[in-house]
Amino acid sequence: MKKFILPIFILGLPQMLNAATAATQLEGGFKVGPAIILITILCVFVLVGIIFRAKDTNDFYAAGRSISRTGSGMAIASNWMSAASFLGMAALMYGSGYHGLAYVVGWTGGYVLLLILMAGQIRKYGKYTAADFIGDRYYSQTLRATGAIIAILISISYCVGQFAGIGLMFKWILGLDYTWSVIIGGSVVLVYTLISGMLGVTKNMQIQYVIIIVSFLIPLFILTFKFDYFWILPQIGYGSVVSDITNGIQSAGVAEMVNSMGHSFAITASPEYSMPWDPATGKTYFQWMAIAFSLMIGTAGLPHVIQRFYVVPKASDARWSVVWGLFFICLLYWSAPVYSAFGKILSAHPEVGKLSKDAIVVYTAQLGNIHPLIVGLLAAGGVSAAFSTVSGLLVAGASAFSHDLYVKVINPKASPKTQLLMARLGTVAMAFIVTMIALLQLGLIGQLVAVAFSLAGCTIFPLFLLGIWWSGSNRQGAFAGLIAGGLISIISITYFVAGKQGVVLPFHDFISYYLEAWYFAWIGAPLAIIANIVVSLLTKETPVEIRKFLIEQVHS
Amino acid sequence: MVSEKNDYHISFFRPTTPRALHNRNMVLWLVSIWAVAIFGFQIALYVLEKPTPEPELTAFEKVWENVKAGNASIDEIKTFAHSTLHVAGKVFIASEHRAALDNGISWATMQLADSAQKVAIGNALIHFEEATSNAKLVTDDHYVTSKLKLKALVQPVIGLQPGTVLSEILPLELNSSLTEVITEENKAIIEACMPLYTIHNRSVLTDTKFLGFPFHYFYTAVFLLILFIGLCYAYCVRVDAYNKRMSIAD
Structure with missing residues (x-):
């Protein structure tokens, strides 16, 4: 690997150093240094993917079940820390203040549910995919196929936000337009997912985690040090930044404390940034609660997250990998608000103009006069975050297509070679669909990803929750729950898409507020659970072999 | 078992x-x-x-009726200018609200200026607006010098200390086409948006x-x-x- 990286580094070094001034522009222009960093990182990903590539279907789906607790925790964190976490979360807080913290809480609190309600039991159930579990537990090929289709839809919805993030970062680094940036970035991630499968992906995820977290943290130490806050622990030091935004900074008082455009580190008192559900942000208490709840139950229902528990050797490893994963995730989630707080002050002057919220992490580093190469590393970290998640999502989607739809429903006699081919075809098809949707730019990255969470919360989560914890939940109940959750999902997404197209449907304001696409699971999930329970109680009992398996294998 | x-x-x-x-x-x-x-x-x-207003809203509400009726004193207009400028500089502000507030700030600035200052500010403002439309970067010399000139003229008129955040943003909130009156439409917007940005749940x-x-x-x-x-x-x-x-x- 050194043979490849060293010449790239040596050849690129002069350009990287000369690029220092070019990269200080907030927009436009090809940035040589950051581009070389990005290309180097991508080469490392592809090489690691080749070295650890899947040799058979067992490797492709579940990495040979050979990953350690810490390694799996890192992979969980890397898989989780997507463009939505790296770029989107700071964007949400930058754009709506305290409201954005609902996403921080929602995207971390869900892991508690996932751990105590599902992780160990899922591993004990011993299946490859979410649809596998649904098909076996509810003894229905139709439900297996439906589960697979839902898993694919969730993966596509989740990937759209990631491709948007990749597009933004490629646009910033390469100076290309958004369309080409999405196409190029999407092609690269597709190639290496195809080459590597999940074993390579899991190895890559561990490397990606290190790159993501290092690139994300370095600028924070510099920003807090430069602007005279408690820099030893920026995740605490930025508390004073939040208070300064709330109370205002009349003048920095120190000539050096300026942003890269020469504006003083000052801001008008803006309590609306930190106060809960402030009218100025246009967000309400109900929305805060609905988002937090929807994201939490969505976390416990995401196929690509659930699937990670299949790659650890034992149930206890599955449990501990969640603890490690959550710790690694929180390192980033404690840090993201720092960017939005500094970003608010550094971009407060009207001359800075309106910035793309989803790129505020990078803009904040630029406005904070951080060295362009470090900003370049930060942007490359953003791409890594998106890549790590997309690769996991593509594998989950491809698994659903190949394993759950093709092998289990369409062609049970398919050879391993055919299965692998179908998985790869599924990956290509998904990447193509995601690219097309990402080009429409339907919302902020974090919001687009939140749609996937609500969809998972309304459909997969109730099936897993009741499937594991109540043997009384039967096939008919599962169908009823899926219909209830699916109906809410369809209504919400229809109104969302219609609204984006300028079409006003009946009860538009009511539906758009109470069933907004980012949080419709707040009602969809409870309805699905109730429907499942009621119909299960009214229909024929779950077969004894399923109940026996549950009690002897899953809960013993 | x-x-x-x-x-x-x-x-x-x-x-x-x-x-x-x-x-x-x-x-x-x-x-x-x-x-x-x-x-x-x-x-x-x-x-x-509890919905808690900022001091700027309280100050604004004290003078707003007189400003709206067109019989505000110099001190009242100054208070009005400070409070609206404070809101215009906030981190969350809708563009239509900013435009209305800019109308109020531009009008107040001219009301507070004497006749000689009015001419000087009017010329400097037009000059600055031309520089703004021609500038490619905010570091362009012509843009920077015209902004500094305008800032030096309007700061004392409004009664702002040099170097403060409000004095820095003031030139950017002025509009030469909005100095004569506050339109009825903008009066309604200002009245509605001031509480929106200055009352917080504390x-x-x-x-x-x-x-x-x-x-x-x-x-x-x-x-x-x-x-x-x-x-x-x-x-x-x-x-x-x-x-x-x-x-x-x-």
Whole structure:
């Protein structure tokens, strides 16, 4: 690997150093240094993917079940820390203040549910995919196929936000337009997912985690040090930044404390940034609660997250990998608000103009006069975050297509070679669909990803929750729950898409507020659970072999 | 392990084995702590909060009727200019609201200037607007010099200290086509948007400081995440301990 990286580094070094001034522009222009960093990182990903590539279907789906607790925790964190976490979360807080913290809480609190309600039991159930579990537990090929289709839809919805993030970062680094940036970035991630499968992906995820977290943290130490806050622990030091935004900074008082455009580190008192559900942000208490709840139950229902528990050797490893994963995730989630707080002050002057919220992490580093190469590393970290998640999502989607739809429903006699081919075809098809949707730019990255969470919360989560914890939940109940959750999902997404197209449907304001696409699971999930329970109680009992398996294998 | 009586039924709320009972109790405890910590705190925030205006809104409301009627004194116009400029400089401001506030600020600036200052400011403003439309970067010399000239003229008129954040943004909030009157439409917008940006939901939880943070912000952004890790850690330790005690292998 050194043979490849060293010449790239040596050849690129002069350009990287000369690029220092070019990269200080907030927009436009090809940035040589950051581009070389990005290309180097991508080469490392592809090489690691080749070295650890899947040799058979067992490797492709579940990495040979050979990953350690810490390694799996890192992979969980890397898989989780997507463009939505790296770029989107700071964007949400930058754009709506305290409201954005609902996403921080929602995207971390869900892991508690996932751990105590599902992780160990899922591993004990011993299946490859979410649809596998649904098909076996509810003894229905139709439900297996439906589960697979839902898993694919969730993966596509989740990937759209990631491709948007990749597009933004490629646009910033390469100076290309958004369309080409999405196409190029999407092609690269597709190639290496195809080459590597999940074993390579899991190895890559561990490397990606290190790159993501290092690139994300370095600028924070510099920003807090430069602007005279408690820099030893920026995740605490930025508390004073939040208070300064709330109370205002009349003048920095120190000539050096300026942003890269020469504006003083000052801001008008803006309590609306930190106060809960402030009218100025246009967000309400109900929305805060609905988002937090929807994201939490969505976390416990995401196929690509659930699937990670299949790659650890034992149930206890599955449990501990969640603890490690959550710790690694929180390192980033404690840090993201720092960017939005500094970003608010550094971009407060009207001359800075309106910035793309989803790129505020990078803009904040630029406005904070951080060295362009470090900003370049930060942007490359953003791409890594998106890549790590997309690769996991593509594998989950491809698994659903190949394993759950093709092998289990369409062609049970398919050879391993055919299965692998179908998985790869599924990956290509998904990447193509995601690219097309990402080009429409339907919302902020974090919001687009939140749609996937609500969809998972309304459909997969109730099936897993009741499937594991109540043997009384039967096939008919599962169908009823899926219909209830699916109906809410369809209504919400229809109104969302219609609204984006300028079409006003009946009860538009009511539906758009109470069933907004980012949080419709707040009602969809409870309805699905109730429907499942009621119909299960009214229909024929779950077969004894399923109940026996549950009690002897899953809960013993 | 399973008696014939229960016939392989499993239910979270009606555990049939000692392990299931242990697990249920632990899960109920953890989920209760989790739910109260997250939603209980937000409910407390909601219950305790009081809409609290900023001092700028109080000052604005004292002078607004006279400004609107066109019979405000010099001091009242100055107060009006300061309060609207304060809102125009906020971090969340809709563009249509900013345009209306700019109308108020531009009008107030000219009302406060004497006749000689009016001519000088008017010329400097037009010059600055030309420089703005021609500038490619905010560092262009022509743009910077015309902005500094305008700033030097308007700062004393409004009564702002040099170097303060409001004095820095003032030139950018002026519009030469909006200096004569505040339009009726913009008066309505100003009246509606001033409370929107200057009334906040505050309580003892938001006004208490902890490690530099407003307490509620620290709780939600930092503490809750620590709690989540703690809950997960406690669960794993207890499950492992129970499995060891009962000689259960994974």
